[in-house]
Amino acid sequence: MFTCVLALTQAALAGGVSSYLPLNLEPEMERQIERVLILADEPILKRPFAVALVEDALPQACMVDKPLCTKVKRYLQRYSRDYAVTHASATGAITHDATGVVVPNEHGLPASSRWELSAQGYVQPNDYLLVSGGAIAYQGRTVPTGSMLSVGFNWAQLDLGYRDHWLSPATDSSMLLSTEAPTMPSVTLSNYEPLTRLGFQYEFFLAQMEQAGKPGQVGDNILYNGHGSVGNPRLFGTQLSIEPFPGWSFGFNRLLQYGGGSGLPSSASFLARDFFVPSGLSQTQGNQQASFVSRFIFPGKTPFAVYTQYAGEDNSDGGSYLLGNAALTVGIDIPRIAHYFDLTFEVAEWQNIWYVHNIFLEGTTNYGLVEGNWGADQRNFRDGVGARSAMLRIGWEPPFGGYLEERVRTLANESYYGGDLRGYSPAVGAFPYYHYYDFTVRYSRPWKGVTIGGEALGGRDVDGKSFSRLAGFVRYGGDERTRDDGSLDEDSYSGGPDVSRAERFVDVGMNVNRVQTSIEPTLAQLTSKVGFDPHLGLGARRAVSANNDLGVRVELDQVDGHTLIGVRALDYRYRFTDSFALGFFFGFARYNVATPAYSEYAGFGGLWRNIIPKWDLGLDLRYAQNVARDHVLASDLQGSRPETFYKIETGLLYLSRRF
Numbered sequence: 001m002f003t004c005v006l007a008l009t010q011a012a013l014a015g016g017v018s019s020y021l022p023l024n025l026e027p028e029m030e031r032q033i034e035r036v037l038i039l040a041d042e043p044i045l046k047r048p049f050a051v052a053l054v055e056d057a058l059p060q061a062c063m064v065d066k067p068l069c070t071k072v073k074r075y076l077q078r079y080s081r082d083y084a085v086t087h088a089s090a091t092g093a094i095t096h097d098a099t100g101v102v103v104p105n106e107h108g109l110p111a112s113s114r115w116e117l118s119a120q121g122y123v124q125p126n127d128y129l130l131v132s133g134g135a136i137a138y139q140g141r142t143v144p145t146g147s148m149l150s151v152g153f154n155w156a157q158l159d160l161g162y163r164d165h166w167l168s169p170a171t172d173s174s175m176l177l178s179t180e181a182p183t184m185p186s187v188t189l190s191n192y193e194p195l196t197r198l199g200f201q202y203e204f205f206l207a208q209m210e211q212a213g214k215p216g217q218v219g220d221n222i223l224y225n226g227h228g229s230v231g232n233p234r235l236f237g238t239q240l241s242i243e244p245f246p247g248w249s250f251g252f253n254r255l256l257q258y259g260g261g262s263g264l265p266s267s268a269s270f271l272a273r274d275f276f277v278p279s280g281l282s283q284t285q286g287n288q289q290a291s292f293v294s295r296f297i298f299p300g301k302t303p304f305a306v307y308t309q310y311a312g313e314d315n316s317d318g319g320s321y322l323l324g325n326a327a328l329t330v331g332i333d334i335p336r337i338a339h340y341f342d343l344t345f346e347v348a349e350w351q352n353i354w355y356v357h358n359i360f361l362e363g364t365t366n367y368g369l370v371e372g373n374w375g376a377d378q379r380n381f382r383d384g385v386g387a388r389s390a391m392l393r394i395g396w397e398p399p400f401g402g403y404l405e406e407r408v409r410t411l412a413n414e415s416y417y418g419g420d421l422r423g424y425s426p427a428v429g430a431f432p433y434y435h436y437y438d439f440t441v442r443y444s445r446p447w448k449g450v451t452i453g454g455e456a457l458g459g460r461d462v463d464g465k466s467f468s469r470l471a472g473f474v475r476y477g478g479d480e481r482t483r484d485d486g487s488l489d490e491d492s493y494s495g496g497p498d499v500s501r502a503e504r505f506v507d508v509g510m511n512v513n514r515v516q517t518s519i520e521p522t523l524a525q526l527t528s529k530v531g532f533d534p535h536l537g538l539g540a541r542r543a544v545s546a547n548n549d550l551g552v553r554v555e556l557d558q559v560d561g562h563t564l565i566g567v568r569a570l571d572y573r574y575r576f577t578d579s580f581a582l583g584f585f586f587g588f589a590r591y592n593v594a595t596p597a598y599s600e601y602a603g604f605g606g607l608w609r610n611i612i613p614k615w616d617l618g619l620d621l622r623y624a625q626n627v628a629r630d631h632v633l634a635s636d637l638q639g640s641r642p643e644t645f646y647k648i649e650t651g652l653l654y655l656s657r658r659f
Contacts, residue, residue, distance in 0.1 A: 015154025016127025018052035018192050019079050022087045022146070023164045024105050024179045025118050025136070026475060028403045028444040028453070029075055031395055034171065035335035035342060036061040036072050038305050043249040043295035045241050046203065047166035050192035051079045052154065064303075065336065079122075087120040087134070087146075088476035098467040103457065104374035104409065104438075105172065108182040108367060111457065111469050113139040120146040128152065132161070136183075141367070145183040154193040163188055165205060167239050167253045168329070169295040169307035172391040172409070173348040173373050175327050176253055176289050176311060177237065180377065181369035184208060184235070199243030201251075207235045209257070211362050221362050224262035224285075231261030233360055235371075236271055239293075245544035247297040250570065253311075257287040257360055264359070278314070287357045287364065289313055290323055292588075292600075294569040296552045298540045299499040304334040306540070306552045307346075308569045310588040310600070313354055322626055324643075325351045326598035327373075328588055330554075330567055342395040348373055349388040349596065352414070352632050356384040375411040378436045378462045385431070386414040386596075402445030402453075411436035413462060416595055416632050434464040444473075451475040499542065501549065507537030507618065509654025513559045516647040520639040533558035535652050539571060547575045553585070559648060563592040566601060566622070573607060581607045589624045589648070594636075597629035597646055605652070614659075620652040 021033065033054055037044055040057035055076060062069035078084050098111035109116060120134035134146025148161025162183045168174035186207035194201055211221050212230045220228030236258070241251025256275050259266025264285055278288060291311035298304050308330050312323020331346030355363040355376045362368065362382065370376040375389035393407040413433040438459030444451055451474070458468040511533055517526040534557070541551025551573075555566040566589045573583030584604040591597040605620030627646040631638065 015052070015193060017124075017130045017150045017152055017157050018050040018154070019086070019122055019124075019130060019132065019150075020048040020050055020146075020163070021054070022118075022120055023048040023166060024107070025087060025089060025120075027405065027442065028451070031342070031403070031405070032068060032072055032075075034333070035065070035068060038297055038303060038333060038335045039064040039068070041247045041297055041299065043169075043243060043247055043297050043305065045167075045169045045201075045249055045251045045293050045295055046239055048164050051076060053192050082125075083121070083123040085119070085121040085476060087118065089116075089118045089473055090475075091116040091471050091473040093469055093471035095470075096468045097465060098469055101461055101467050102180070102369060102374075102377050103469070105179050107136050107143065107145060107179050108141065108369050109138050110140065111467055115139065118145070134162075141182060143182045152189075155191045155195060157190055157192065159186075159188040159190075161185065163205075165203075165207075165237070167203075167237065167291070167293075168309050169293055169305075170309060170329050170331050170346055170348070171333065171344060172393070173329050173331075173346055173375070173389055175309060175329060175348065175350065175354075175372045176255055176291055176364075177371050178373070180374045181366040181371050182210075184210070184366055194243055197244070199249070201239075201241045201243070203237075203239045205237055207237075209233050209235055209260075209364075209366050211260070211360070211365060211368075222261045222264070222359065223361055224264055224359050227262045229261035231259075233257050233260035233264075233287075234266065235364070236275060241293070245548075245550060247299065247542060248544070248550050248570075249295050251293045253289075253291045253293060255289040255364070257357075257364055258285065260360070262359075283314055285359070287313075287360045289364065291327075292569070294552075296540075296550070296569075298502060298504070299542060300502050302334065302337065304332055304540075307331050307333070308552075308567055308588065309348075310569075310598075311350075322599065322628070324628070325353045325630065326628065327351065327354060328567070328590060328598060340397045340399075344393040345391070347388070347390045348375070349590075350376075350386055351596065351598070351630055352386040352416075353384040353630075354386070356382055374409075375436070378411050379413055379433070380431060383431065385433070386416075388412050388414075402443060405440075405442045407440045407442075409436075409438050409440075409459075411462070414595075433462045434460065436460065436462045444475075446477055450477045501543035502541070504540045504659045505538075505616075505656050506659075507535065507539070507553075507555075507654040507656045509535045509618070509652060511535040511557050511559070512651040512653075513557070514649050515560045518645045518647075519637055521641060522639070528560045531560055535654055537654065537656075539568070541571065541573070549573045549575065549581075549583075553587075557650065559591070559650065564648065564650075565590045565592070566624075575609075579609050581609060583607070585620075589627060591624075591627050591629075591646055591648065593629055593646070595629055595632060597627045597644070599624050599627040601625075601627075601648075607656070614657060616656040616658065618652065618654050618656050620654075622650045622652060624648040 039061040101111040103109045116138040118136045122132045124130045130150040136145045165177045167177045184207040188205040190203035237255040243249040293309045295307040311327040313325040327350035329348040333344045355370045364371045389411045396404045442455040444453030454472045513531045515528040536556045539553030551571040553568040557564045568585045568587035570586045573581045575581040586602045589601040601624035603622035608617040628643045
């Protein structure tokens, strides 16, 4: 017995701690690593990436794209020593009318800063102890990002210091935590190697926010029980996720901002009691956010990843399990198109009252910058306006070498509300925001032991002011053996392998619908007539066992005169025979009424396959309960509840064409 326990203990201790790759400091290299993880069927839900995670993914990625894999292998060699400098970068810039603009996701970098420096390195005395040092500096601020002490094992690594957190599968639009603001000091416990057959991963952290004294802002930042104070709240968060099958993962994030002043509880007992009770004191004595996240990887000649994040601030009046003030992010990432190109597109939309709060008046911010989506910094400070952001990125590996990236971002603040949260009234007129946009072109290539490149950024902010930034950079390229010297045969890439039972499909048909509307608990519900409207779907699925398939799907319907968009984050079916299958699904719905309404939705259905070759006939029943629309218009009824709820029942009959 003792021998068995000892053997298990030795096996458990076999994996030590891992370094983390720099987050949003070397975009040209990070993009290559993201492509490796997609090709390796690794559906990641958070960042920064552990070096060990990427190393484990390389063998499978090498079978698909050897040139890409070779570049990443050479880059990772710097992490194979007992000590090394792993990153160093220096940037000089010329700017025009960029005052007040923050470069998205760049650790708070002002677009007006004429320089930026960053560096990271480590010393690892043994497998279970790692000391990392790092810093990011630009005009006005220096933060020791990347400086931390790491101890533990592959299944439980403890990081103490300035560690970045990015709790989203999105690459540009993380709603809860991102690198938009400077890095917070934190204590983090996580695993980088999945546990059990379900592929369970976890991350817990406690961080200290810096909110006392935003430059140019005077007054209290915490208001509780009528008493104001100035203080620095704490932020506790977690992500729990599973990857039960290759290529699909699903997780849940939770944040609680608490303490800091004005008599707010900050004890460990308060945290332990209320973190997992969204309708308890965490709602009246703290600021909470949560999100569901998923990622699906489609294999094949042109593999791609589809990801979603459905988030909320506090819970909805419709139930403690419903997320209030919802936000939805959807994206697609294609690592290789026509041999030389890659593409990422994502869109995010959030309702009002994100990143503001009635107790923590600066919301979830650090140094006055939001901890989540970059677009929320494009507004008047403490303005609880909703918005929609979008990003399109195209990368190109030209025949003459290097990597060229073009990226476009847009942001539209909603017009239905604007103003300081403390003076909130739906009748308040919206601030006349302009549509924000920016365009970035970046080129980089190895040269004599370093990586050199340039970047041009230009756009217009929400005040209607144009800005521009022209920058050149030089980065540490490692020793001669870790650089891409241009000798790789890029034409050797021939696409991913053919995968049986991996298919894309288009659905065309009709929906039968009925909608129940609840405006106020004291008023009778309104029920629409049964409607018959068109249905369109677009999706992909893959076999995960002999009879089980998983996939994702986007649905577009007309329901009671309004557009209903559904995103099935989990689209499961069981094939009984080659001719018939049953399944169920879970996802998120956006109902385009007077202002957008959101909720989770679910359903089940059957599929008669190959009624003619490659054509299937589907019948689904779908139900979305308590689809919530906030009362933010002057015409909305102001009663005991701040939301209108819609219960949407639909039956779908459609033809599905497989490709």
